[in-house]
Amino acid sequence: MALAHEVMENYGRLKLYIDGEFVESETSQYIKAFNPAKDEVIAEVPNTLPEEVDKAVEAAYEAYLKWRETPIPTRVQYLFRIKEVLERHKEEIARIIVQNHGKTLDEARGEMRRAIENVETAIGVAYLLEKGEYLENIAKGIDEYLVREPLGVAAIISPFNFPVMVPFWFIPYALAVGDTVVVKPSEITPVPFHWVIKLLHEEAKLPPGLINVVYGLGNVGESLISHKKVFGVAFVGSTPVARAIYKRVGELGKKAILQAGAKNFAVVMPDANMDRTIPNLISSFFGNTGQRCLANSVLVPVGEAYDKVVPKFREMASQLRLGYGLDEDVDMGPMATRKGLERVLKYIDIGLEEGAKLTLDGRGKKPEKYPNGYFIGANVFEEVTLDMTIAREEIFGPVVSVIRAETLDEAIEMINSSQYGNASSLFTSSGAVARKFRREVNVGNLGINVGVAAPMAFFPFGGRKESFFGVVHGQVDSLDFFTDKKIVIERWW
Amino acid sequence: MKRYTLSSLITRLASFEEALAQKMDAKGYVEAAERARRYASEIREIRDFIIVEMTLEPIETLDPMEFLDDAANPEEVDNLRRRVYTKIAEDVEPVSGELADLLRRLSS
Structure with a gap:
């Protein structure tokens, strides 16, 4: 276009x-x-x-x-x-x-x-x-x-x-x-x-x-x-x-x-509607090239949701079209600054050093027409643990850390252990699960089957902890x- | 099937209506041409009513331009809209219910 x-x-x-x-x-x-x-x-x-x-x-x-x-x-x-x-x-x-x-x-x-x-x-x-x-x-x-x-x-x-x-x-x-x-x-x-x-x-x-x-x-x-x-x-x-x-x-x-700042978690339950959830996750993790305080950056599939969500999510992320945002067909623009790009690359190095597995590597990806732009493709780390730097610190770029949880309680505990409390999302078909999540998660903005929990102007923009x-x-x-x-x-x- | 962002789909649909308008103009169907122009404008206006920030996921659906040759008169244009917009509305529904509703209305 x-x-x-x-x-x-x-x-x-x-x-x-x-x-x-x-x-x-x-x-x-x-x-x-x-x-x-x-x-x-x-x-x-x-x-x-x-x-x-x-x-x-x-x-x-x-x-x-x-x-x-x-x-x-x-x-x-x-x-x-x-x-x-x-x-x-x-x-x-x-x-x-x-x-x-x-x-x-x-x-x-x-x-x-x-x-x-x-x-x-x-x-x-x-x-x-x-x-x-x-x-x-x-x-x-x-x-x-x-x-x-x-x-x-x-x-x-x-x-x-x-x-x-x-x-x-x-x-x-x-x-x-x-x-x-x-x-x-x-x-x-x-x-x-x-x-x-x-x-x-x-x-x-x-x-x-x-x-x-x-x-x-x-x-x-x-x-x-x-x-x-x-x-x-x-x-x-x-x-x-x-x-x-x-x-x-x-x-x-x-x-x-x-x-x-923020470090937001998206929890996916096995009963989530995956056809709708996965594209929404893509938008949540990679919108604004991951440079927004409401972007999710840790993906937490619960139990058997892992196999339902992660391979497809990785595949869709790999298909994002990079380019100059003035082209409406572009899915993801560059990082806003060269320094920001360097910071993201540094975090990817840290993730690798700490033992996470980079299953989608966006480093070096650039649109042909814009060889000098601050571009980087989508990145997905698997086998991430909560003590790793990439799971704790705000990266502010298109880098996803996947951490498997066995239960909803474990997922909630992960979120509540973060120093940040900006936003979180849950994907499920169960009202009871959603209610428990809403009551127990200590964040200011919550999305239920919504990946970017951006409050409208007539609501306050929440946020807790740091x-x-x-x-x-x-x-x-x-x-x-x-x-x-x-x-x-x-x-x- | 083609992959769109919401913006590129809106632009594509509006261009499609404008192309229909030109075709109808060329064949002397003034009323049908005016209607297509109005539809193009309504499709563009949808941008003012959607919560884009929450809905940026990619959309896979038909390219309406591929079916442009199927419509030579107002009746065929209506049939084409019904056929194509029904499918596009279904595909865009999870991303923008507003656009899906509009497409259903324009094709009914």
């Missing part, structure tokens, strides 16, 4: 977006952003200077003072404008996601749908939640009520794997309740969000300062988090960084939503992050 066209070949040096204007950074340090299918530079982003971060936060704060006074119906109208812009340009933004990240068009379109869904949800809940609560006559002549108040400027630090969706897990809710934001997109995949901001700037005409954008490395994140006018940080990324941020915001007395730090979660739950509740007890003589 023909390639969908690239919106631009090169996006040049991206500018900061502060107070409604694109501003060239004065930094001398620029970071290259690549098209991973071609190993070509498609943009450069500045490692924003601390004084520029300060300007962005100050602009956001000034905007907040006006925005919080803006009536909710007006705020909602701006959210509708954002939705319209995203709807109008979703296909073009999806193509840029593919170009910068490497995922397939299907995956990028899904990401856009999810981003838009969060805007819709924020619109839906804005009025209902902002109404507050009221109880008359708690004592004679005394009433008590609760109002939600916005808090000011939030920092949003987003990961490379969902460059548009994750910022939109937070932005619409912040704006709906009267807050403003400074976003630091990943320096690896900054282009799609830059394009979204460009479109919003041109077409949505939001009041200046509502959304500000800075780019860069960890030092920029640190400047942002520690700024005295930032009340909290919403972050999605790796566990070590999330833990470090959690410690830092604790010291600073700020709020945080920190969604972190997959999440904080109290409230992303998506609709973040309304509690972006507001605080004021309780008023009132009497009139």
Whole structure:
């Protein structure tokens, strides 16, 4: 099938977006952003200077003072404008996601749908939640009520794997309740969000300062988090960084939503519908080239399910078509970075050294047309034991570890022994088995006959143990992050 | 049988309807051509209503383009849709119930 066209070949040096204007950074340090299918530079982003971060936060704060006074119906109208812009340009933004990240068009379109869904949800809940609560006559002549108040400027630090969706897990809710934001997109995949901001700037005409954008490395994140006018940080990324941020915001007395790493298990019972289960597993393990926190990475066939599922799964995985995601026939794109590819190769070496059997080897597989891309085929390890590194650590790539379990209890124990608690899937035809699994598995997102347990925007995005730090979660739950509740007890003589 | 991603199947089906529209236009069946164009648009719109992220598995089903020659007039187009879309709907059902429903409606 023909390639969908690239919106631009090169996006040049991206500018900061502060107070409604694109501003060239004065930094001398620029970071290259690549098209991973071609190993070509498609943009450069500045490692924003601390004084520029300060300007962005100050602009956001000034905007907040006006925005919080803006009536909710007006705020909602701006959210509708954002939705319209995203709807109008979703296909073009999806193509840029593919170009910068490497995922397939299907995956990028899904990401856009999810981003838009969060805007819709924020619109839906804005009025209902902002109404507050009221109880008359708690004592004679005394009433008590609760109002939600916005808090000011939030920092949003987003990961490379969902460059548009994750910022939109937070932005619409912040704006709906009267807050403003400074976003630091990943320096690896900054282009799609830059394009979204460009479109919003041109077409949505939001009041200046509502959304500000800075780019860069960890030092920029640190400047942002520690700024005295930032009340909290919403972050999605790796566990070590999330833990470090959690410690830092604790010291600073700020709020945080920190969604972190994962090691997800898919359990297949012997009674599962294998014709439906196996393709779904393929999508779960290899979608986004395994680079998503909801991807399963350990396959646990229970008892005789092993022979029913593993050979066919291996065969289907071997047939995945690698290529540039702008070709709709492609099943799996490249890794997003060369470093990520090297990390995956290193884990495969470790798996072999520790005695696992690599029954499907995707190393060295590349589409002919893209010899320089960061490609790797699907990999399946069998004879894996739970103590092996590949069974415990997050690989974030298309590598599956198969561990046989004799019973459901054993499978549940495996999952619960993991340091992570992001997601898990069960494939079965038994309601009783599914119920037991649901009750006993200690993870935040659960799929029953669903390989990617991705909560819709109107549910929180779960996560437990080292997959999440904080109290409230992303998506609709973040309304509690972006507001605080004021309780008023009132009497009139 | 051909292997598709959901996106490539949607694109293929929409192209098929557009090819039918061209054929019907060329033979002067204006109404049938308009209907095929509308169907192409409805098929593309399905992307707005599906939860793609959970449903990325490969789909093996017919290539409708292989049957294009079987339809020379509106009646044959209807028969072709019934035949081909019934099978494709069955194959796509586990991945996208929305697309399966639409195909069944377009072929009924």
